[in-house]
Amino acid sequence: MDNALFFDYFCTMKSGKQVFGTEEWAVKNANFISGCFHNCKYCYSKEMAIRFKRKTSTNWEIEDVDNRQLLVKWKKIDGWIMFPSSHDITPLSLEHAIVFLNNLLESGNKILIVTKPHRLVIEEICNKFQAYQRSIMFRFTIGSTRNDTLKFWEPNAPNFDERRDCLLYAFNHGFNTSISCEPMLDNSIEELVSILSPYITDSIWIGKANFLLRRLKMNGIDDAETLNKANLLILLQSDEYIKVLYEKLNSNSKVKWKESIKKVVNLKVSTVKGID
Numbered sequence: 001m002d003n004a005l006f007f008d009y010f011c012t013m014k015s016g017k018q019v020f021g022t023e024e025w026a027v028k029n030a031n032f033i034s035g036c037f038h039n040c041k042y043c044y045s046k047e048m049a050i051r052f053k054r055k056t057s058t059n060w061e062i063e064d065v066d067n068r069q070l071l072v073k074w075k076k077i078d079g080w081i082m083f084p085s086s087h088d089i090t091p092l093s094l095e096h097a098i099v100f101l102n103n104l105l106e107s108g109n110k111i112l113i114v115t116k117p118h119r120l121v122i123e124e125i126c127n128k129f130q131a132y133q134r135s136i137m138f139r140f141t142i143g144s145t146r147n148d149t150l151k152f153w154e155p156n157a158p159n160f161d162e163r164r165d166c167l168l169y170a171f172n173h174g175f176n177t178s179i180s181c182e183p184m185l186d187n188s189i190e191e192l193v194s195i196l197s198p199y200i201t202d203s204i205w206i207g208k209a210n211f212l213l214r215r216l217k218m219n220g221i222d223d224a225e226t227l228n229k230a231n232l233l234i235l236l237q238s239d240e241y242i243k244v245l246y247e248k249l250n251s252n253s254k255v256k257w258k259e260s261i262k263k264v265v266n267l268k269v270s271t272v273k274g275i276d
Contacts, residue, residue, distance in 0.1 A: 018269040024259060025139070025205075026112055027079035027273045029086070032069035032100045035062050036087040038116055038157040041226060042183060042209055045086035047218040057220030061156065063093050070099050076108040079273070080137070088115040088141075088157070089125075097121075098128055105132045114139045114180060116157040117166035126173045137176040137202060140167055143185035145192050152229065153185050164196065171199040182207030182258050187236060193249055200254050206245075207258030208237045239264050 021044075022029055034054060036045065039061040049055035081104060089097045104111050113125070117140045129136060140163055144150055147159040158166075171177045177200050181192060184206060193204055212230050216222070242264045249255045262269050 018259065018271055019273055021259075022082050022085050023273045024270060025080060025114075026082035026085075028077055028081045030074075030081050030083040030100070030104060030111075031086045032066050032096060033084070033087040033093055034064045034066065035060050037061050037063055037090045037092055038088050038154055040154040040157065041219065041221050042153060042212055042215050043219065044210070044215060047215045048086075050218055050220075060219075063087065063090065065093065065096050070096060070103070072103060074104050074107040074109060080110050080112045082112045082114055085114065089113070089118075089121050091118055091120050094121050094124060098124065101125065101129065105129065105135055108135075110135050110137075112137050112139055114141065116141045116154060117163055118158050119162055119166055119169070122166040122169055126170055126175060130173070133174050133176075137178060138167075138170045139178045139180050139205075141180045141182075142192065142196070143181055143183055145188045145195065146186060149186045149188075152226075167196060167199050171201070176201045178202040179204040180207075181205060182260075183209035183212075184237065185209070185233070187241075189245060190248060193252060193255060197252065197254055202254070203256045204252075204254050205256050205258055206249070206261060208242070208260040209233055210260055 034049065036043065040046075043060075046055070046057075046060045049060065050057060083101065083104060087093075101111065101113075113136060115121070117138075122138070142160065142163050143153070145160050147161070150157065150159055167177055167179070179192075179196055179200060181189060182205060189206060196204065212234060213227075216226060216230055242261055246257070246261065246265045257265070257267060259269050261267075
């Protein structure tokens with residue numbers, strides 16, 4: 001373990017602070033783009049970019065590549081590196097993503113690839129990095145089985161069928177596979193787990209829509225239809241619903257629960273990055 005990571009680990013252990021968000025999965029995040037074409041309404045990265053005046057609600061979907069990041073020579077880090085964490089990998093950014101990913105893997109790192117997957121993107125990554133199978137885990141974001149739900153909340157992202165096909169492609173080509181069902185976008189989660197479990201080698205993470213109204217407001221989304229659906233989603237993800245969902249799915253060894261749900265069902269929340 002290098003000195004920087006040991007210091008981070010020591011401080012976290014000493015403080016006992018509960019980890020949240022990407023820290024439940026990885027010890028470090030890696031990104032090379034500001035903005036994301038998928039333009040998801042609930043996006044936390046968009047909220048942060050607008051808050052700190054790096055982007056606006058109107059230009060967020062323009063993907064600005066930071067070419068300096070493509071030249072970085074990464075050191076080997078103990079633990080998973082999440083790539084990307086503040087944008088997805090789209091066909092628009094695929095060529096640069098291959099370069100960035102190659103730099104990460106050549107240094108011996110383990111990469112957790114988290115994205116709403118396009119078939120073109122996943123086929124290319126699988127074919128280019130077949131030799132790095134043991135160093136890659138795909139974690140595809142799928143919050144619903146319903147295409148109309150996905151289209152509403154994630155306007156430019158692939159539909160369920162394409163995301164499922166990407167999962168099957170990665171699975172059939174020998175890669176480690178997992179799912180992020182955070183945020184859950186409706187009540188189709190049991191169906192989602194049933195359909196996708198056979199093609200998961202690791203886990204299906206389930207989590208609530210965090211800070212939904214705040215993020216919509218910051219992201220410049222205030223139309224009546226979206227706010228109405230947001231309030232309905234918040235009601236759906238009540239403690240009562242979460243407890244019922246937990247009872248139904250907790251016997252599935254592939255299902256894991258994000259911090260937002262652990263607090264509802266009284267599970268211990270980790271205090272160490274990237275080990276949950």
